[in-house]
Amino acid sequence: MRKLVVGVDLGGTKILTGIADTNGTILGKKRVPTPAGADPDQVLDVMIDCATELLRVCLVQEEEIQGIAVATPGPLSFPEGVVRNSPNLSWERVLLKEELIRRTGRPVIVEKDTNMAVLGEYYFGRQRGCGDLLYMTVSTGIGGGIICAGKVYRGHLGGAGEVGHMVVELGGEACNCGRRGCLEAMASGSAIARRLDRMIKKGQGQGILNCTTPGEHPGPRELGIAFRQGDEEARLLLSQVAQYLGIGIANLVNIFNPRAIILGGGMMLGLKDLLLEPVRTYVYEHVFSLNREDLVVECTSLGDDIVLYGCVAAVLSNKNG
């Protein structure tokens, strides 16, 4: 009998469900939008419907499923699997793990999405087996997953890894977390969108606006298109973003001395050709020489599926203790 895992990457905008074997081969996956308002019961219904459909389509027997792993936005209590005042889901306190076990009767792991991602990289990425590993996602928000000495590091109550909430610009843009100048407020996809909106209101950024579908708001994607077409404002803005990311990553390299720092997330992967080199150069030039030795700074090879791979890894690592 095959040993399979159902993985769910639950986000504020999409729910990506997949079935994979324990070698990390994804047999099938299905992506649906998160129900408006993200009512917990509805979200659970959608997850179970997607999984049921995948079981059918991929000709999987229920007994083959070794475990279910769900990745959620933080904050999350681990291992209890309680999603707590999550801004991305607008949830207050949802006993996700308990409820999923009740509904499915299967072993369930619920883990923060960034922790799943770093586990995915650790088991299935180019840096597999690298015991001192950081993962940073740069997307709508910025978050991180930490592997210290071969184990996911969650901190005292599961809140570790909030690397998007380092201040990189004193008194900078207001952040959702209540501070100002956090990396997330200065260099995430939503930070770029806000910045472009303001520029356009002032009559700037015409080159970027020209790359935008009429009636829509420009974001990182349109910024990238304008840059590739030689737009000067786009170049300037992207070089600032690269600098903020470089500062944040260099801070982390000095604090953790990781062997590798792996970047992922929609914005980072979409702008990889424009962002990775300047970020990497900044980091190598701004960290202690000891911390630079052997250091790898690269984008994940697992793409958008990194969290699904992490779900498989979570079930595997749980079995291994």
Place this chain on the structure above:
Amino acid sequence: MRKLVVGVDLGGTKILTGIADTNGTILGKKRVPTPAGADPDQVLDVMIDCATELLRVCLVQEEEIQGIAVATPGPLSFPEGVVRNSPNLSWERVLLKEELIRRTGRPVIVEKDTNMAVLGEYYFGRQRGCGDLLYMTVSTGIGGGIICAGKVYRGHLGGAGEVGHMVVELGGEACNCGRRGCLEAMASGSAIARRLDRMIKKGQGQGILNCTTPGEHPGPRELGIAFRQGDEEARLLLSQVAQYLGIGIANLVNIFNPRAIILGGGMMLGLKDLLLEPVRTYVYEHVFSLNREDLVVECTSLGDDIVLYGCVAAVLSNKNG
């Protein structure tokens, strides 16, 4: 037979040698200045002379010494005990552990001073046994020690913990590390001294100058005296320093979700009455609510001896595996 440890806290300006038992009782200690130029052979001579004298004065037999533990400024390769291009000692590459074993014939542990300090807190401080623990020293420089899940975290090559080299002010003061605006460049004892020198050259800071011995340069101590006498410039400068420290610590709390962050170092302990409360308030107000739960931010109860306690702890933890 008693089980005793020789500990050495080797710094750029002083060498503090102590003998302690494995309960953390310090039987005797001796503090001497680091030889000018800190020639490695001379430093080794001084360390061994001090230890020999302490053995004699404290009536200790050589056989009672279970191990020797030396704390050095970073960067340091662990467990090889090679001090590498250390700015504080002006050493290029010194095989300290190997040389000490050769000279003494005893088991030797060489560890970065901040790692020793966090071990000292973990074994003998008020936060003993706290598995998610950060230590930050605020002194001439700013550094850190990390305990993740009950173990000192050193990173890939022993370079972890350089928390003084987070940028907290983009484009701020030049730092010894080559960056600008690092926490150490903005809020350490030497940063304050540089800032006061500049103020005084411009004819400012008269209240602080009045608290300074004629012919000497004011530093954190004089700043504290002036503050306590109601000097407005001193109040302003200290509130900026507290803010920078607060930003750096809040960053760390969001990244690590520690149970406790313990502060030490000459400047922090000397200005505890003026700095701790504003720093603590800043941190509690600027971190995620999950990461604030149970969070302790306090000064070490081990004072200047924290590194010596750490030396004992290092020998103990080495024996325990």
